[in-house]
Amino acid sequence: MSFSRTNSGISNSHLFYGVDLIVYTEGGKKSFSAEEALNGEANESSIDVKFWSGIFNSHGLNKIVKFRAVGSKTASSDICKKIESGEIHNVVVAKDRDLEFFQSTNIDSPYILYTKGYSWENDVFVEENTRNTIASLITVEEIPEQLDHDISVAFRDFKLIGKRLLRLELIFQSQGVKFITGVGGERFCNPKKTPRLDRGKLMQYIECKKTEITRPAFTHIITSEYCPLLCCYGKLIEDLSYNVITYVLKKISNHKSTPKSIVEMLMLDKYIQSVRDTNDEYYSNLVSRLNAVA
Template structure:
């Protein structure tokens, strides 16, 4: 443990481990995600992953990297709303997800079709699934974009509008029929805010559409998995059981094929600069 008690100790920790870099990440699942990216885009590097259980526990390391006090490390974190609210501090040793968190990488028609086919008891046409998910996502985006911009604005000044710990928040429907946003619930919550911490004025034009890229990743993954189960039930019968861990491993294994080109290129550029 003495290697971690000083900046010099942190910088030299890689020598103790016999690796090229030590990567500090937020949690267990993040290790699997970032390991997938380093294997694909930087196979020349031997990396040791250290999970810190939350972005708040990465703060001291991030500050030390920015100030140049430590070396031989990278910090891999969720972007959250930081690029939208405060802008991102560019540093080749501080890596971020393309969207809110790594889950958002997989909110694509390709990933949706892959998950649905994985749990389907019989084959479903891949093109059909991709088109169906694209339509569903377009439907969600009509309210999702508006809600997300409000949540970012409120989060910049205090408490956000969306309860991010509840993936069903401000949604109507159920696990059998599927989910959509409830405009009535959203407007009622907005009206209930009154004058409580007004939303910050944020210029979103430079970012283009931010839904689903910056919507809470856990919520988006819930929506994706539920949609897959619903569409499979309708087209092929009862979905087969598959844990979230098994599904995520499958998605990670086919990362480059399933994520958007813009996401893949963004992550490749980041890792190339390490």
């Protein structure tokens, strides 16, 4: 017989941990249902927890929290509905915005926190942070001028093609078909040849995928108004950044490979340090709203 907490028990579960709030995040090796998560099951570790913990600490959260990584987007969305309906209290969900950015399905509550862009990767794997991470991994005094130019070109090139990729993602998903979000970005990368995403491979993928949707296909959303680096699939942005880092390191120090997990943690640490020094207006507002509630 499985144990199931009542809404009252869930709302008071923070007292068991001696904290003010329970914060549910996505991420982790295993996915749990909302019922399992609210009954106490969760991953012991998640990079999403590291990200949101950094955001809270950097922007002065005045409450003690306990993080629980549930892995599943479905679970976090179900918990959000319970928060919105007032069924449970003293519970926070911190989650990726995903394409809800365009679909106007975000829930306006101080207890439901969304990333600024598609996901936390869009905040972390930016050009400046990519460049700073490379600087930490090389033994020369500075990035050579030509390679520094290559970094700029890789991100500038993505801005040009990213608008189309974003529009295509919305078109495909309007018909229930995943586009880039179904495969990630590694297949479009070749750090041995270029720091940029491979346009040829992208075009081949588009040609193959377009048979999966009904024509004519379109979206009413004007994607040209949005920055693709912020709004495109976060894993694709991460793969772009990692491709740039790998390419440059091979050129400078002949690194055979740098583990992606190590780069990910280093990038996240540098990002958290940067927001600690400067504050981010978007996340500052989220934390301020949370600080203001009882």
